[in-house]
Amino acid sequence: MSKGLFITIEGGEGAGKSSLIGLLANTLQHKGRSVVVTREPGGIPIAEKIRGVILDTAHTTMDARTEALLYAAARRQHLVEKVLPALQDGHIVLCDRFVDSSLAYQGYARGLGMDEVWKINEFAIAGVMPDLTIYMDVSPEVGLSRIAQNEVREVNRLDLERHSFHERVREGYMLLLDQFPERIARVDAEQSPENVLNEVIDVISRRFAGL
Numbered sequence: 001m002s003k004g005l006f007i008t009i010e011g012g013e014g015a016g017k018s019s020l021i022g023l024l025a026n027t028l029q030h031k032g033r034s035v036v037v038t039r040e041p042g043g044i045p046i047a048e049k050i051r052g053v054i055l056d057t058a059h060t061t062m063d064a065r066t067e068a069l070l071y072a073a074a075r076r077q078h079l080v081e082k083v084l085p086a087l088q089d090g091h092i093v094l095c096d097r098f099v100d101s102s103l104a105y106q107g108y109a110r111g112l113g114m115d116e117v118w119k120i121n122e123f124a125i126a127g128v129m130p131d132l133t134i135y136m137d138v139s140p141e142v143g144l145s146r147i148a149q150n151e152v153r154e155v156n157r158l159d160l161e162r163h164s165f166h167e168r169v170r171e172g173y174m175l176l177l178d179q180f181p182e183r184i185a186r187v188d189a190e191q192s193p194e195n196v197l198n199e200v201i202d203v204i205s206r207r208f209a210g211l
Helices: 019-031 043-055 064-088 097-107 114-125 140-149 164-179 192-207
Strands: 005-011 035-039 091-094 130-137 185-186
Touching: 005 019, 005 064, 005 097, 019 035, 019 091, 019 130, 019 140, 019 192, 035 064, 035 140, 043 064, 064 091, 064 097, 064 114, 130 164, 130 192, 140 164, 164 185, 185 192
Parallel strands: 005 091, 005 130, 035 091, 130 185
Antiparallel strands: none
């Protein structure tokens, strides 16, 4: 089969990535497309175990470099075990987070340096990058408020960070948006879920004619 399409969804905490991915997957499937939905860290048993270590609220003493290395390790296993086979089989892969998250969170917000974190992940991904990245832009105030009101969403270690940390995450994403405008498309995530979906569908239609 022909090569599939790798679309990643990025954004700060409470951006609504999971909701968008569910709506987008349904829309594409109704159009007859084969879709694989997955997430980082996670998506496969090994990476899900690493996710548990990273996001455990008891692990507040985790070193920033340890965190970055764990994300990269989970990313590598997820990529070779799930993403690449799905792409080779011609599926559209919708992934909740990928390498941009590490650049924004660990590289910029944690202060490790985007170049340094990129080097770690360059080894992990071995040249594999998304065909399109949707950045769901939401202010920390709105995003964290959504989390507080969502009783079913898991509360993870990153949710416990100071407001200034989430501001830096957003700044990091904006830097990536400026650096990779041909790959990353910004969507206002403070709109209604329906409007967000419509905007994303419009972006995909423009980027991939005939999809």
